Amino acid sequence: MKGTYDKAFENIVRLRIMSILMVNEQFDFNSFKEILEVTDGNLASHLRNLENQAYIKVEKTFVGRKPLTQYSATDAGKKAFQSHLDFLENLIKENKS
Amino acid sequence: MRKPEQELAEIKSMMERSTRFLSLSGLSGVLAGIYALIGSGMAWFWIYGGFSNNGMNAQTLEGKEALHSILITALVVLILALGTAYLLSQRKSKKSSTQFWSPAGRRFLMALFIPVISGGLFSFALIHEGYFHMVAASTLLFYGLGLINAGHFTLSEIKNLGIGQLILGLIAAFHPTYGLICWALGFGVLHVIYGSMMHYKYDR
Numbered sequence: 001m002k003g004t005y006d007k008a009f010e011n012i013v014r015l016r017i018m019s020i021l022m023v024n025e026q027f028d029f030n031s032f033k034e035i036l037e038v039t040d041g042n043l044a045s046h047l048r049n050l051e052n053q054a055y056i057k058v059e060k061t062f063v064g065r066k067p068l069t070q071y072s073a074t075d076a077g078k079k080a081f082q083s084h085l086d087f088l089e090n091l092i093k094e095n096k097s
Numbered sequence: 098m099r100k101p102e103q104e105l106a107e108i109k110s111m112m113e114r115s116t117r118f119l120s121l122s123g124l125s126g127v128l129a130g131i132y133a134l135i136g137s138g139m140a141w142f143w144i145y146g147g148f149s150n151n152g153m154n155a156q157t158l159e160g161k162e163a164l165h166s167i168l169i170t171a172l173v174v175l176i177l178a179l180g181t182a183y184l185l186s187q188r189k190s191k192k193s194s195t196q197f198w199s200p201a202g203r204r205f206l207m208a209l210f211i212p213v214i215s216g217g218l219f220s221f222a223l224i225h226e227g228y229f230h231m232v233a234a235s236t237l238l239f240y241g242l243g244l245i246n247a248g249h250f251t252l253s254e255i256k257n258l259g260i261g262q263l264i265l266g267l268i269a270a271f272h273p274t275y276g277l278i279c280w281a282l283g284f285g286v287l288h289v290i291y292g293s294m295m296h297y298k299y300d301r
Contacts, residue, residue: 015104019111024201027115030193035115063191085108088101095101 003086008053013046018081021073029069118205118251122185123300126292129178134285136174140167209247212239233276237266237283258291
């Protein structure tokens, strides 16, 4: 069967983070918080998890005095997500036939 | 594990929501509307003479001079409105500490300004060719199209605002005598209404 079910995306927050990073070159911490409606701690732990798997990378800058933390998907992350998508699509196709 | 259909729907909705530009300030819409109302009031005065009760005030503007004054006023209104929108939206994004110049923001601006800039140039061509009575209609129509186009990438109210402008533009096209009124309604009143709606819904 084509594609693989990726455990990293089993958690809904991580799946959402990765979906966002697939269509946005960069996305910052506060925007994630706003759109995902999760607590700081929860979000940070999921982001760290994805970072540890080298699926996303982090870039820290400052805007004035406020810190701005930007995230982006790595090539490995994009590949893994694509494979996860293929798996889901195939699953749907198989269920139909 | 979730159902695969559900999971795909989840992915799709996140992709859509995250590509919208949400820093658009409602208050800037209200202010743009007020500038437009003042501007169209001035244009009304130049075209229809305004108050002619006072002998001291009896200025006889040549047609061409009035046209120039109106064009300059329109340009000033445009610059003020764009400047306000830029500054207030930037302030809003700073306040919520989100990135202002985001990919979503770029897509939003492209979607809005391609129709609007071509419409602006087209309107200049109309003036140049002497179809001054069609300018209100063409600016409203192109602006409406731009807003509907940009509505995919920002707060959904923008799309309805665009439809409103489009309807007023069509009315102005068939009844050029109501052009200025339609223009004031579209760029003035509609901006104030939608701007305050967005301000109360999102900005507080």
